[in-house]
Amino acid sequence: MRTSIATVSLSGPLSEKLTAVAAAGFDGVEIFENDLLAGPLSPEEVRLRCADLGLSIDLYQPFRDFEAVPERLADGLRRAERKFDVMERLGADLLLVCSSVAADAVDDDELAAAHLRLLAERAERRGIRIAYEALAWGRNVSTYDHAWRIVERADHPALGTCLDSFHILSRGSDVKGIADIPGEKIFFLQLADAPLMAMDVLQWSRHYRCFPGQGGFDVAGLVAAAVGAGYAGPLSLEVFNDVFRQAGAASTAVDALRSLLLLEESAALSTPPAPAVPSGFAFAELAAADTEPLRGVLAALGFGRTGRHTSKPVELWEQGEARILLNTGAGDRRTGPELTAVGVESPDPDRAARRAEAMLAPVVPRRRAEGDAPLDAVAAPDGTELFFCRTGRSDHPSWTGDFTGVPQSGSAEPAGIRRIDHIALTQPWHQFDEASLFYRGVLGLEGDDSLDLADPYGLRRSRAVATADGAVRIALNVAPAPGGNDTRLQHIALATDDIVATARRIRERGAGLLPIPANYYDDLDARYALDPQLLATLAACGILYDRDGEGEFFHCYTATVGRVFFELVQRVGGYRGYGAQNAAVRLAAQHTQLHGV
Incomplete structure (x- = not known):
């Protein structure tokens, strides 16, 4: 399915967010109004920038406190027409309308449906559609099934509903009811996960949302229900998170797309290479400008130095199945030794590498001398290198073959350590x-x-x-x-x-x-x-x-x-x-x- 993300999910100015979204590999973007208002780019320039980056503008949001606020209907329609003007300049044709939270909103479904139908009629004349969403803290409409009943009552082709996983799952709503909504009337699907917390839902939403798979919600089940109902639009992320707002947009965008790839796999919407689940640790690599302190610790722990790499300044220390590599050609003297790489025993290193690349893990370029074992490695988010190994097996080159024996160094007597x-x-x-x-x-x-x-x-x-x-x-x-x-x-x-x-x-x-x-x-x-x-x-x-x-x-x-x-x-x-x-x-x-x- 197509992928999209709301600009509010990332940090920085709008131009940087768009660049990060495109570089990560998303298909489209939701333009959050505050990002547009606070930036120097005109709507026309944003439209051109998205086109240059290959991004569609899938949604403009949010439009608030419109339906069932009778004393402000005329003002609401005036505001809407101005938003339609902006959307035409942007080239966006879908507007998100949130359920009212205004204190003077009336609890009257018939009135709400009439107002939304009036809005949809005006939108249709401009080539625009309206996606109505129930906010979990909406004054009178706070559940997706209630929002759908109002949309159904309004009965207008330019009016549909937006399903938001946070608003639905934070209230514990049963997603089975999504099957009752015709797929063509689900105009948009916004996705977010969240840790399970006991707190005010508004604060929970604004500060603790996270990408699917990082929290406790069954987002995959909701997606499966929406797709089963016939939804064919993009999977779009809308995440409000204090950490994401301070982190770099580029890395956050990659993390976001990875979450959607895993979500599609969980919801049986795609079939990337299956994980090659590791069966153990092959090694842990420590790098240090001065390795003497580490050599002393390893010797006391009962490790023996059993090999030296044929082309790199790396030593192999072993005890039982526990293997430690000491890289003497790296490390920072200011911080001392650090753990820089981990090797895992993989049943299929080639598939493990394909899986890692499919999940957007950056491949680590390696300087490989002639005869070195072909080890694939990717970088974890913190920079730790992750190697896929098959140690001592005849069906795959073993990385231990790159090490030549050296006179035993360290403790001659093991201390009982078996493995990592x-x-x-x-x-x-x-x-x-x-x-x-x-x-x-x-x-x-x-x-x-x-x-x-x-x-x-x-x-x-x-x-x-x-x-x-x-x-x-x-x-x-x-x-x-x-x-x-x-x-x-x-x-x-x-x-x-x-x-x-x-x-x-x-x-x-x-x-x-x-x-x-x-x-x-x-x-x-x-x-x-x-x-x-x-x-x-x-x-x-x-x-x-x-x-x-x-x-x-x-x-x-x-x-x-x-x-x-x-x-x-x-x-x-x-x-x-x-x-x-x-x-x-x-x-x-x-x-x-x-x-x-």
């Missing part, structure tokens, strides 16, 4: 929702609910995405505000079957684990009444504990080097979480370690 359990990435504040949608869309991961984690300086949002079997888990976090290095920390969680033995071995080798306050263990005893010997062992090793109805979780942390630290985890039973209950303690302890408080 999860990766945690702190996102720029304006890309949190985009990142969640990216990993779900590109890798086919499933998203958990968003959480707020207590931090010494505010709240951090966190959301995990993972495969159904937990083989790949990625925790996405956003710091409370832009700030120092500790607000952008990343970490690699390593799985062990005996965290106590692993922690003791690491400490014996001189690696510091993050000190945890005694107060935490007093509270742990109060909450769970653990065996006293186990509690003492946890306290002595700095291990944190959590459990739920499925199992238990033990975890501890190394000291931070640059932007990176390691977490050791042991999962018992079916525990699938990340120890969120302990996040506040960990964050406070890290702040103490980094700042010496």
Whole structure:
């Protein structure tokens, strides 16, 4: 289906918004009146600009407080004629009319229908149609089925309805009734998702809408109902969001179109390459101008340096199935080591790459020497590179073949680490929702609910995405505000079957684990009444504990080097979480370690 987006969904002046919309690949645009009024371009210039960019102008909006306000009918008709003048100059032929919120609006469907029919008659003479929409906070008309009854009563060919997913789903309306609306009378379909919140619907709408797939609404079900009823117009996004209004228009537009591509797939309207759901982590790559501190940590953790890349300044460190790459030719001395790339084990790397490109993931250009394995990589929204691998398989070149053996370096004795359990990435504040949608869309991961984690300086949002079997888990976090290095920390969680033995071995080798306050263990005893010997062992090793109805979780942390630290985890039973209950303690302890408080 054709795609469109309201200019109110993006930041910046109208000319920049149009450029971003076209560059992302949209077919059309809704012109939000305020964007036109505040800009220097005349309606004719906007029309030409859209034509040059290959964009249709699908809707002009909004027109407010018209129907069933009898004392202001003449004024409403005068306003409408002026809007029609502007629309003719723009080349737009569809006007959105919102249900009245005026205090003097009359609760009279017959009167509302008569007024809308009068408006439609005037619009038809100008080659314009009217799409009537029920605002969720409309004074007398607040549901889509009520709006449709008024349109049906008005009975004019130039009058139809606009279905808006936020207004419909925020009120909990049943979308089954959409089947009763003839498809040709659904003039427009506006789409937005939103997190499920208990708050005033007007404030909810103006500040917290998001793109489909980033919230809790069943937008795909609504789209399927509208298309099933015969709707054949564009899928158009109308999102009011404080974060989007401050983020760059170009990246937001790409995120927006990706959401529509995934929505079309969910509603069975398109068939992009299916996700090649990964089966595990192949590697995590750390880049540092000075890698000696990381080498020391890896050696203490029981990793051994097993290879060096044949053409790049990259070392391979391994323990069990956990592989860490150290890139000595990159990194920022000011911030120290950082996590720059993640490799995932893919059942079909070629299909994974095609899926990623279909979901608008930018391909990472690679300098490949003769004989290097053909690894495909795309960039996540925060710049982290994502590689699709098949390690040690005969049916696909293995990236490990690019590494030659070197004399064993580091610990000769493993510490019990088996594999990478999860990766945690702190996102720029304006890309949190985009990142969640990216990993779900590109890798086919499933998203958990968003959480707020207590931090010494505010709240951090966190959301995990993972495969159904937990083989790949990625925790996405956003710091409370832009700030120092500790607000952008990343970490690699390593799985062990005996965290106590692993922690003791690491400490014996001189690696510091993050000190945890005694107060935490007093509270742990109060909450769970653990065996006293186990509690003492946890306290002595700095291990944190959590459990739920499925199992238990033990975890501890190394000291931070640059932007990176390691977490050791042991999962018992079916525990699938990340120890969120302990996040506040960990964050406070890290702040103490980094700042010496």
